Amino acid sequence: MLFNQQFLFTPGPTPIPERVKLAMNEPMIAHRSKAFSHLLEDVSKRLMPIFGAKDPVLLVAGTGTSALEAAACNIVEDGDHVVVIVTGAFGDRFANICQAFGASVHRLNIEWGKACEPDQLENYLKSLDVPIKAVFATYCETSTGVLNPIKDLGTITKLHTDALFIVDGVSCIGAVPVDMEDWQIDILVSGSQKALMLPPGLAFIALNQRAREVVKNCRTKRFYFDLNRYLTSYYEETSTPFTPAVSLIAGMREVCNLVEQEGLENVISRHQLLKSMLRSGLQELDIPLFVADDIASPTVTSIKPNENSIAPIKQGLQERFGIVIAGGQKHLKGKILRIGHMGYCTPFDILRVLTGLEMIQSSLLGRNILGKATAKAEEVWSKNV
Amino acid sequence: MLFNQQFLFTPGPTPIPERVKLAMNEPMIAHRSKAFSHLLEDVSKRLMPIFGAKDPVLLVAGTGTSALEAAACNIVEDGDHVVVIVTGAFGDRFANICQAFGASVHRLNIEWGKACEPDQLENYLKSLDVPIKAVFATYCETSTGVLNPIKDLGTITKLHTDALFIVDGVSCIGAVPVDMEDWQIDILVSGSQKALMLPPGLAFIALNQRAREVVKNCRTKRFYFDLNRYLTSYYEETSTPFTPAVSLIAGMREVCNLVEQEGLENVISRHQLLKSMLRSGLQELDIPLFVADDIASPTVTSIKPNENSIAPIKQGLQERFGIVIAGGQKHLKGKILRIGHMGYCTPFDILRVLTGLEMIQSSLLGRNILGKATAKAEEVWSKNV
Incomplete structure (x- = not known):
């Protein structure tokens, strides 16, 4: 690592x-x-x-x-x-x-x-x-x-x-x-x-x-x-x-x-931004979102890659980039992955996790999608600055 | 302070x-x-x-x-x-x-x-x-x-x-x-x-x-x-x-x-030493101990000064030396004071609290007893080094 x-x-x-x-x-x-x-x-x-x-x-x-x-x-x-x-x-x-x-x-x-x-x-x-x-x-x-x-x-x-x-x-x-x-x-x-x-x-x-x-x-x-x-x-x-x-x-x-100091309303907007950036980026990576947009939390995002990709994504993030995300719980174990983005988390952190995912997905899919997700997320961010 | x-x-x-x-x-x-x-x-x-x-x-x-x-x-x-x-x-x-x-x-x-x-x-x-x-x-x-x-x-x-x-x-x-x-x-x-x-x-x-x-x-x-x-x-x-x-x-x-690293037995002996140093020092200051020697804890020592001295001692320690000790609880409120000496506490800390008490007691008693308690505590320590 x-x-x-x-x-x-x-x-x-x-x-x-x-x-x-x-x-x-x-x-x-x-x-x-x-x-x-x-x-x-x-x-x-x-x-x-x-x-x-x-x-x-x-x-x-x-x-x-x-x-x-x-x-x-x-x-x-x-x-x-x-x-x-x-x-x-x-x-x-x-x-x-x-x-x-x-x-x-x-x-x-x-x-x-x-x-x-x-x-x-x-x-x-x-x-x-x-x-x-x-x-x-x-x-x-x-x-x-x-x-x-x-x-x-x-x-x-x-x-x-x-x-x-x-x-x-x-x-x-x-x-x-x-x-x-x-x-x-x-x-x-x-x-x-x-x-x-x-x-x-x-x-x-x-x-x-x-x-x-x-x-x-x-x-x-x-x-x-x-x-x-x-x-x-x-x-x-x-x-x-x-x-x-x-x-x-x-x-x-x-x-x-x-x-x-940040302002509670700004804290709340920041979390909305983190959610939008992450979800927009994920869609560029062919990683299905588990939860519909309108009911998705601004603090944690679940994804549902195909089941063979679950372990490679989670382990790849951890081993190659030191990025720790969570698996599913109970009957969703091995079915979904969960990415937390709450509290001490900024747009740069979202870009970090998307960077890791881009590199792993490029290998898994066998095609180069480097920069796709981060570019999309940056686009979302730039509209919100 | x-x-x-x-x-x-x-x-x-x-x-x-x-x-x-x-x-x-x-x-x-x-x-x-x-x-x-x-x-x-x-x-x-x-x-x-x-x-x-x-x-x-x-x-x-x-x-x-x-x-x-x-x-x-x-x-x-x-x-x-x-x-x-x-x-x-x-x-x-x-x-x-x-x-x-x-x-x-x-x-x-x-x-x-x-x-x-x-x-x-x-x-x-x-x-x-x-x-x-x-x-x-x-x-x-x-x-x-x-x-x-x-x-x-x-x-x-x-x-x-x-x-x-x-x-x-x-x-x-x-x-x-x-x-x-x-x-x-x-x-x-x-x-x-x-x-x-x-x-x-x-x-x-x-x-x-x-x-x-x-x-x-x-x-x-x-x-x-x-x-x-x-x-x-x-x-x-x-x-x-x-x-x-x-x-x-x-x-x-x-x-x-x-x-x-210190060794559990040494940790235990150190607390015995802290207790002995403190109790020996207190006796030089005309501050009665609330608990008999053989049943006194090596972690906390209660004293029972006359009731008029309780507040001056507690406040004096806090205001003049930044030393915080505790009062009595329930029906012992205003009757005793408690000095904790456990965990991250060394003989030098005991000398510190005794120094504060010497200076306060010298004022309260109207006679110079500076150095009496600390000398006694040092004597106890020197036998244990």
């Missing part, structure tokens, strides 16, 4: 900016100190626009799945009926978590690679004749690269049920628009290691007043993930109930600086 | 060695990669001597309390009788966690500042006429600086019950001897931000075969902390069931390097 460099294009963990590393390496501080309270309050509030939240965002030490669990175990009680929209592996995980906590889970299974269309949810909700406590949805389904139409799904949920609308935003928040109030989202969770440019280990939970009432009355057995403890500690002491992930929170402050 | 430097002497989080920071800042790697599997296996195995464990140590993304919860919610079922030895705030937390998961908790309450003596446990166990599923103990009680006689408590537990013996080693593992088999410990947990010299965010769970059987059959509702998932993932795929805290695990590998 050239220079032993490695370029991470997995859909999380993602590369960490140098400035964020330096912030995480500031001398450790005591977590029961004014300095930490200031840090916690600063970060919790500056996350609000990123989450489209009206209240400070709670921080829990744990990875993405811990955020999903916090969203479920504070709401779901034994025997509650919940609907989980399953568009891939992480919708499936949400359903499994709800099931683990005793819910009667109604899975709305959507073909992997497709989004849940609003009328699919509408028909499904109409078909159920039990009261639904919550509807769980995945904003970006990391396993396929599909972005579900959360705003519309929220509208349908509220039109047909009294349920809470709970959204997994792990692999997109920080890179996509969201407005909890306008979109009728009651709980929105995310993790640190995706578009938020941090190492894994910090979970984010934004919840509105209505969700807080349900959390308060939820009798499900829990301790570490009991959000009442985090709410009390935050509002009464600007603190956390248990030792927080201090260095990651310090890193998050620097991520907020980065996002504010 | 001089140079705006800060010296952290809290009983966790603790300072991070530069080499460990550099290791955590290595470029992020994909968690579903061979590189990560190698890292995970390496760390899980190299933690075995530190935990006195016969099997690889499990790693969970979360802070200390998540380790306690994992130790409880994988064992305790609704209505189970458990004994929790409560010698301070963290014993109390263990009891609260067990209670949150539905256990019938028998608290053996010991006066804070004292250790649980084996015959206290013996009498208590004899007084109970219900089958006990598990006995929970705290090795180092962080809130007081007491080190409980775990080996003897294990012997008593096994003599009088069929219970599992479950130990919280959060604020001492890595600095004290332990042997799970010889001491009859079934589960031993710890966290990253104490003697293990990492930022908070990584939890460690060592469990023997007998505990694994109980975990397998435990029906308590859980998902993220379900250790069966971690065991399966580790033994079948050398992986983790959910995204792991990659950077902290990379840091842990460097901590293993540091511990192995």
Whole structure:
């Protein structure tokens, strides 16, 4: 491998900016100190626009799945009926978590690679004749690269049920628009290691007043993930109930600086550009896209080369260029490849991955297509500068 | 404050060695990669001597309390009788966690500042006429600086019950001897931000075969902390069931390097030396020790100055020298101060904190005792070099 460099294009963990590393390496501080309270309050509030939240965002030490669990175990009680929209592996995980906590889970299974269309949810909700406590949805389904139409799904949920609308935003928040109030989202969770440019280990939970009432009355057995403890500690002491992930929170402050300096809207447009550049380039390489344009996420792109090419492409990228992409999950293993492009990722990174793909595809196809994909991507970029 | 430097002497989080920071800042790697599997296996195995464990140590993304919860919610079922030895705030937390998961908790309450003596446990166990599923103990009680006689408590537990013996080693593992088999410990947990010299965010769970059987059959509702998932993932795929805290695990590998280079026995002796130096010095300053010598932890030392001196000492250290120590917790708030000296801490650090205390006590007492405590500590050190 050239220079032993490695370029991470997995859909999380993602590369960490140098400035964020330096912030995480500031001398450790005591977590029961004014300095930490200031840090916690600063970060919790500056996350609000990123989450489209009206209240400070709670921080829990744990990875993405811990955020999903916090969203479920504070709401779901034994025997509650919940609907989980399953568009891939992480919708499936949400359903499994709800099931683990005793819910009667109604899975709305959507073909992997497709989004849940609003009328699919509408028909499904109409078909159920039990009261639904919550509807769980995945904003970006990391396993396929599909972005579900959360705003519309929220509208349908509220039109047909009294349920809470709970959204997994792990692999997109920080890179996509969201407005909890306008979109009728009651709980929105995310993790640190995706578009938020941090190492894994910090979970984010934004919840509105209505969700807080349900959390308060939820009798499900829990301790570490009991959000009442985090709410009390935050509002009464600007603190956390248990030792927080201090260095990651310090890193998050620097991520907020980065996002504010670029401008959240520009961050969101940049991800749209990365998506367009990559998809346009891929089409020049005869590599089929797995997900349709209008439902494709700006953070992760799935491709479906013919099955004989899957291993050569993935290994070739890694061995020849140090470029790491991800394979498919569950029944899509060996069927698709996934390229992450979120957080600390620029148009030059897209050109990098397309360069590698051009060279590999030229060998695999037996014809010279060097420069084709990068030229196309540059064309897209030049229209956006 | 001089140079705006800060010296952290809290009983966790603790300072991070530069080499460990550099290791955590290595470029992020994909968690579903061979590189990560190698890292995970390496760390899980190299933690075995530190935990006195016969099997690889499990790693969970979360802070200390998540380790306690994992130790409880994988064992305790609704209505189970458990004994929790409560010698301070963290014993109390263990009891609260067990209670949150539905256990019938028998608290053996010991006066804070004292250790649980084996015959206290013996009498208590004899007084109970219900089958006990598990006995929970705290090795180092962080809130007081007491080190409980775990080996003897294990012997008593096994003599009088069929219970599992479950130990919280959060604020001492890595600095004290332990042997799970010889001491009859079934589960031993710890966290990253104490003697293990990492930022908070990584939890460690060592469990023997007998505990694994109980975990397998435990029906308590859980998902993220379900250790069966971690065991399966580790033994079948050398992986983790959910995204792991990659950077902290990379840091842990460097901590293993540091511990192995110094030698685990030397690390343990160094902590004994730190304890002796600090306690000897404090006695020269007319600052009463809160805990008797033979039960005092080598990782944290509590002092009990007269109550009027508590605030001047804590604030004086912070404002004049940038030295951060901790106050008391719960009913010991305003009554004691706690000085952490674990992990990345050397005799020179003890001299630093004693220097600050000498200067402050000279003012408070109105007599010059400069050099008294440091000289005494140096004397202790010189006998150990």
